[in-house]
Amino acid sequence: MTDRAELSREDVVHVARLARLDLSDEEVELFTAQLRTVLDHAADVASLDLSHLAPSSHPIALRNVLRADEPRPSLDRDEVLAAAPSVEDHRFRVPRIGGEAP
Amino acid sequence: MTTATTLAAEVRSGERSAREVVDAALADVDSGDGAYHAFLCLLADEARAEADAVDAEVEAGRDPGPLAGVPVALKDNLCTRGALTTCGSKILENWNPPYDATVVEALRRAGGIGLGKTNMDEFAMGSSTENSAFGPTRNPRNTAKVPGGSSGGSAASVAAGFTPLALGSDTGGSIRQPAALCGVVGMKPTYGRVSRYGLVAFASSLDQIGPFATTVEDAALLFDVLAGHDPLDSTSLPSAPEPTLTTVHHGVEGIRVGLCRDLVDGCAPDVVARVREAADALAGAGAKVEEVSVPEFGYGLSAYYLIAPAEASSNLARYDGVRYGLRVDAGGEDVAAMNTATRTAGFGAEVKRRIMLGTYALSAGYYDAYYAQAQRVRTLVMQAFDRAYSSYDVLLGATAPTTAFDVGAKVDDPMAMYMNDVCTIPSNLAGHPAISVPFGGGADGLPVGVQVLAPALQEALLFRVAQVVETHAPMGAGASRS
Numbered sequence: 001m002t003d004r005a006e007l008s009r010e011d012v013v014h015v016a017r018l019a020r021l022d023l024s025d026e027e028v029e030l031f032t033a034q035l036r037t038v039l040d041h042a043a044d045v046a047s048l049d050l051s052h053l054a055p056s057s058h059p060i061a062l063r064n065v066l067r068a069d070e071p072r073p074s075l076d077r078d079e080v081l082a083a084a085p086s087v088e089d090h091r092f093r094v095p096r097i098g099g100e101a102p
Numbered sequence: 103m104t105t106a107t108t109l110a111a112e113v114r115s116g117e118r119s120a121r122e123v124v125d126a127a128l129a130d131v132d133s134g135d136g137a138y139h140a141f142l143c144l145l146a147d148e149a150r151a152e153a154d155a156v157d158a159e160v161e162a163g164r165d166p167g168p169l170a171g172v173p174v175a176l177k178d179n180l181c182t183r184g185a186l187t188t189c190g191s192k193i194l195e196n197w198n199p200p201y202d203a204t205v206v207e208a209l210r211r212a213g214g215i216g217l218g219k220t221n222m223d224e225f226a227m228g229s230s231t232e233n234s235a236f237g238p239t240r241n242p243r244n245t246a247k248v249p250g251g252s253s254g255g256s257a258a259s260v261a262a263g264f265t266p267l268a269l270g271s272d273t274g275g276s277i278r279q280p281a282a283l284c285g286v287v288g289m290k291p292t293y294g295r296v297s298r299y300g301l302v303a304f305a306s307s308l309d310q311i312g313p314f315a316t317t318v319e320d321a322a323l324l325f326d327v328l329a330g331h332d333p334l335d336s337t338s339l340p341s342a343p344e345p346t347l348t349t350v351h352h353g354v355e356g357i358r359v360g361l362c363r364d365l366v367d368g369c370a371p372d373v374v375a376r377v378r379e380a381a382d383a384l385a386g387a388g389a390k391v392e393e394v395s396v397p398e399f400g401y402g403l404s405a406y407y408l409i410a411p412a413e414a415s416s417n418l419a420r421y422d423g424v425r426y427g428l429r430v431d432a433g434g435e436d437v438a439a440m441n442t443a444t445r446t447a448g449f450g451a452e453v454k455r456r457i458m459l460g461t462y463a464l465s466a467g468y469y470d471a472y473y474a475q476a477q478r479v480r481t482l483v484m485q486a487f488d489r490a491y492s493s494y495d496v497l498l499g500a501t502a503p504t505t506a507f508d509v510g511a512k513v514d515d516p517m518a519m520y521m522n523d524v525c526t527i528p529s530n531l532a533g534h535p536a537i538s539v540p541f542g543g544g545a546d547g548l549p550v551g552v553q554v555l556a557p558a559l560q561e562a563l564l565f566r567v568a569q570v571v572e573t574h575a576p577m578g579a580g581a582s583r584s
Contacts, residue, residue, distance in 0.1 A: 021445055053482060059534075060337070095440045098437070
């Protein structure tokens with residue numbers, strides 16, 4: 001296991017951008033300190049030599065689940081669209097996608 | 103309060119009507135829940151209509167099912183068609199799902215009545231129900247204390263006597279820990295035994311739905327209704343579930359119980375004392391009890407607080423203001439800015455913290471050190487369980503390190519809050535069933551929970567052992583609401 005630099009303020013700002021969260025300066029300070037505490041606690045795990053073990057992503061062996069390709073009822077379109085914040089022409093309406101002309 | 107078993111028998115026999123039971127429960131919540139805030143909303147019209155349907159069945163000479171007329175409180179991360187399902191979050195404040203969770207349908211088929219939706223830590227992230235966007239729930243045993251979490255509202259509903267049964271979800275202890283703190287029975291089934299379809303996802307490899315009840319027998323009754331294969335959940339186990347209610351009173355003669363030091367050491371002295379008394383009671387009832395050490399459990403907490411946030415950061419990416427839930431438009435900008443404005447306004451501090459932690463653990467340069475390493479610890483914990491279960495049929499320990507703590511005591515210290523889950527996390531990592539049974543009180547007179555753990559799919563054995571623990575529980579704490 002390689003040494004890891006302590007979580008920095010810049011790391012927190014970067015991760016917030018990845019997670020699409022806009023943090024205030026105060027929140028960045030707070031989260032930096034709090035996440036450091038959690039990661040410090042995780043140091044006991046990070047320092048173990050477990051190279052002989054395979055990682056488990058799941059408690060049971062996952063297998064592909066297939067079913068017959070037969071039509072069956074799905075959720076009602078109008079009922080689903082009724083929950084959307086903005087709809088146009090039976091579709092979800094969103095602001096422009098980056099770079100596209102308005 | 104009357105148990106679900108008795109209530110259902112009375113409704114099935116026509117001794118009392120489901121409508122009368124449901125009206126009384128709704129009135130109890132209306133008059134009493136101001137003190138606790140167990141419920142976020144009641145399903146009054148739906149519950150009355152379902153009760154009338156149960157009564158019509160009885161009238162017609164048909165059996166409405168094993169939960170006939172029994173009010174059940176539903177954690178608010180279980181989808182109810184056309185009825186608010188908020189997950190304790192501003193981002194889903196006005197969301198009415200277009201379908202019912204499979205467990206909600208199963209309850210209804212068994213004659214049970216969904217009475218209302220219960221308060222919870224936002225997206226089930228928390229151990230005190232203080233992270234709800236709609237205000238905390240109070241512990242019915244002492245309203246200065248938290249009820250535990252994240253299924254605090256469901257635990258409080260049963261503890262307060264509003265409903266004999268409730269449903270919760272348990273990702274790292276979110277059924278068992280509030281059950282312990284509120285003095286009720288709470289059980290997490292084997293991963294895959296109960297369908298997760300319609301459970302709003304937190305950490306998909308750990309989440310399980312399970313029952314709250316006032317007695318072990320009632321918990322078994324509800325579990326048997328919930329258990330089974332569901333084609334709508336690809337992780338649902340295809341095997342037929344073993345009935346548990348029929349064997350719940352079969353005792354523990356010859357059962358090998360491992361009193362797990364690693365699930366007791368570090369707990370408060372009064373909690374340790376109750377667990378040891380429970381072990382003595384099991385020995386007195388014919389079980390072979392020995393102490394066992396499983397030191398690998400000590401790594402569970404750290405692994406969990408990397409794996410669960412990592413999965414959460416992925417699952418909660420769906421809250422983007424596009425298809426349902428809150429949308430915040432910061433004005434004419436592009437879709438990424440809308441996503442960010444929505445998530446920033448919609449998520450509370452703990453959810454943001456976990457998304458940040460999970461995103462970090464999964465990000466380039468840290469994936470192997472944190473996430474992959476935590477997954478290897480998960481393998482280590484699973485192997486440690488296998489080793490322990492080669493010598494013991496079940497394990498015994500504490501559910502939570504202390505009795506219920508003061509509202510506000512840990513809310514600013516995430517790591518202190520996470521430590522509440524230290525005894526419950528191993529079963530989630532391994533996907534095993536476990537149950538918390540009230541067993542007397544602590545020095546402060548508040549309830550203590552004793553935890554029984556069993557190997558995958560051994561729910562029948564789990565309930566048998568839990569029932570013996572319950573039989574020998576000291577009277578006193580947890581007997582009535584404050």
